[in-house]
Amino acid sequence: MTRLNFISLLLLIGIANCQVTIEPQNIVVRQDDVTRLMCKTRTPIKSCLWEINGDLYNLSPGSLYEPLGILEDGECGIQARITEAENGVWSCRVFLSGTSRSPAERASANVTVLALPQISLRPMEDTITVIAGETTTIDCMVSNARPVPAIMWMLGDRELDFTNTQTLVEPRTVGDNTKVSITSKLNYAFQAVDHDKSLRCVTTGPWLTMEDPHQASAQLNVIFPPQPKDEMTLYGFVLGQPGDITVNFTANPRPSAVIWKLDGETELAVEPFTGRSSDPRVEVSELRSTNATSYEARLRIKSVSEADARRIFRLVVESSLMNGEAVSQEYMVRLSTSPAPLQSGGVGGGGIAAIVIVLVAVLVVTAVVLYARNTGRWCFAGSHSVGVSTKESADEEAGEVGPNEDDEDNAGQGDNLHQGTGEVKVETSNQRQSLTHRISSLYETLISKTAPKKSAGASAGIGNAAVDIDAKEGAIVYAELDLKSPAGEGAMSDSAAVRMIKDETTEYAEIVPVKGKDSAATTPTE
Numbered sequence: 001m002t003r004l005n006f007i008s009l010l011l012l013i014g015i016a017n018c019q020v021t022i023e024p025q026n027i028v029v030r031q032d033d034v035t036r037l038m039c040k041t042r043t044p045i046k047s048c049l050w051e052i053n054g055d056l057y058n059l060s061p062g063s064l065y066e067p068l069g070i071l072e073d074g075e076c077g078i079q080a081r082i083t084e085a086e087n088g089v090w091s092c093r094v095f096l097s098g099t100s101r102s103p104a105e106r107a108s109a110n111v112t113v114l115a116l117p118q119i120s121l122r123p124m125e126d127t128i129t130v131i132a133g134e135t136t137t138i139d140c141m142v143s144n145a146r147p148v149p150a151i152m153w154m155l156g157d158r159e160l161d162f163t164n165t166q167t168l169v170e171p172r173t174v175g176d177n178t179k180v181s182i183t184s185k186l187n188y189a190f191q192a193v194d195h196d197k198s199l200r201c202v203t204t205g206p207w208l209t210m211e212d213p214h215q216a217s218a219q220l221n222v223i224f225p226p227q228p229k230d231e232m233t234l235y236g237f238v239l240g241q242p243g244d245i246t247v248n249f250t251a252n253p254r255p256s257a258v259i260w261k262l263d264g265e266t267e268l269a270v271e272p273f274t275g276r277s278s279d280p281r282v283e284v285s286e287l288r289s290t291n292a293t294s295y296e297a298r299l300r301i302k303s304v305s306e307a308d309a310r311r312i313f314r315l316v317v318e319s320s321l322m323n324g325e326a327v328s329q330e331y332m333v334r335l336s337t338s339p340a341p342l343q344s345g346g347v348g349g350g351g352i353a354a355i356v357i358v359l360v361a362v363l364v365v366t367a368v369v370l371y372a373r374n375t376g377r378w379c380f381a382g383s384h385s386v387g388v389s390t391k392e393s394a395d396e397e398a399g400e401v402g403p404n405e406d407d408e409d410n411a412g413q414g415d416n417l418h419q420g421t422g423e424v425k426v427e428t429s430n431q432r433q434s435l436t437h438r439i440s441s442l443y444e445t446l447i448s449k450t451a452p453k454k455s456a457g458a459s460a461g462i463g464n465a466a467v468d469i470d471a472k473e474g475a476i477v478y479a480e481l482d483l484k485s486p487a488g489e490g491a492m493s494d495s496a497a498v499r500m501i502k503d504e505t506t507e508y509a510e511i512v513p514v515k516g517k518d519s520a521a522t523t524p525t526e
Contacts, residue, residue, distance in 0.1 A: 022107035039092035048076035087113035117145035132224035140201030192224035226329035
C-alpha cells in the first residue's frame, strides 16, 4: 500500500512538472496587428512547434511566424502579424529536455480576428414615421460580425428596456471562417414627446472603439393629435379695453380646422385672411406655427365686458392622422380682470426647505455665540461678559474690585498689601478678569516695588492704598472716594481701603497735576 502511494505521488509530481500554460487565451485582435502568444513550463524545453488551425509551423527569425522566449527557461512563444487566415485555434507543442521518448505537451488558445459588423435599420429610411400610442416594429440588421456583439436600442439619450426587443443570431460560414448575422426586433409604442428624437441601434463589445462603425440611426416623425390641456384662466383683462385670448397647443401634422365658440355650441364663422367673424365684437387671427409641432390660436375681444369675464371661451382643434382617422380636441379658457397670482419664482418645496434650514442654522449659531460671550467661554474667555455693568467694568479697569461686604469669614484675610514683600493683591469676585485689568495690576505691582516708601498718613483715605504713583505732567489718576465714611473717622487702614463694600457708592474724580510756582506738582483736593 505504501509503495502504491509513493508511485502515485511520483506520477502527480511528473504531471505538475510537465504542465504547459498559454497566455493570453481567447483574445480578439485586429487585422495587421502584431500578436504575441507564450507557452510556459516549469522545466526546460528541448524544442517546440506551433499549430494554427491544424497547420504546423517551425518558427524562425525573420519569417512570417517568429519565435519568442528562452527554451532553457521553459518559454516557447510566437509572434505574427494577423491576417484573416489566422482566425481560429493556436496551439503549442512542447518537447521537454531529458524526455526523448515522452509525447509532446500542448496548450491551445482561441484567436479571433475582428470583423466589424454592417448595421442597418428596417424600414431603411432616414426618417421613420410612426403613430403615437400604437406599437411599431423596427428591425436592426447586423451582418458579418465576429465575434458576436451585444445590441441595445437608444431613444435620444435613453436606453430602451430589453423587454421590448427580440434578438435572433444566425451563424454564417464563409470559407473556413464563421461570422454571424443578428436581427434585433424592437416593439415599442412611441409617444408625442418622442417626436424628432433619434432612434439608434448600437452594437457594443470591449473590442469596439468609438471610431468603429457600430450603430445605425433614424429620425422619428411621430404623428399625434392635438394634445389635451387643463382649463385655463387668463388674467389682467381691463373692462372696456381690448383683450387677446391666446391658446398654445401641439399637434402633428398641422390641424385641419380651428373653431372658436363663444356661447355654448355657437361657432364663429370667420372670413379667410381678414379675421372678421360672425360676431362683430371679436376678431380671429390666422393659426400661427411657432415650430414644427407647436401652434398658437388667437382671438381678440374689441372691448372686454363683465359678461366676457363670466363666459367660457372654447377652442376646437381638428386634425387627421396618418391612418385617416379624424380627431378633435377642445380647449376651454376663462377671463379674469384680477392681476395674475404671484409666482413662486421657480423655488420649489426643496428650495423653501433649504432656506428654512439655513435660517434655523443662523439662529442656532447666533444663540451659541451670545451664550459663549455671556459666559466667557471659548474665544470669549478672559473678556467682559455682556451682563457686566459699566460701573463694574470701570472698577475692574481701576483694579479696585474686592470681596463682598457679607463675607465676614474672610474679613481678616482681605489685606491686599503684603507688608513683607510690598506686593499688591487685588481681590475680585469676577474670576475672569480682562486682559487690560491684568496688565494694569502687574504694572502697579512693579511700580509699588520700585517706588520709595511713603508714610501711611499720606495715603490714608485713598481707595488704592497699596500703590502710590507720582503723577506726571498730563497724566490722569483715578481714585475711589468713599462717600459713606463719617467725616470724623480717621484714615482707613490699607487693608480696609482696598476692600469693596457691597452697598457702597463709588464715584471717580479726575485729579490733574498742577505745576505751581515752585514747579512742584500738586493735586487739587475736593
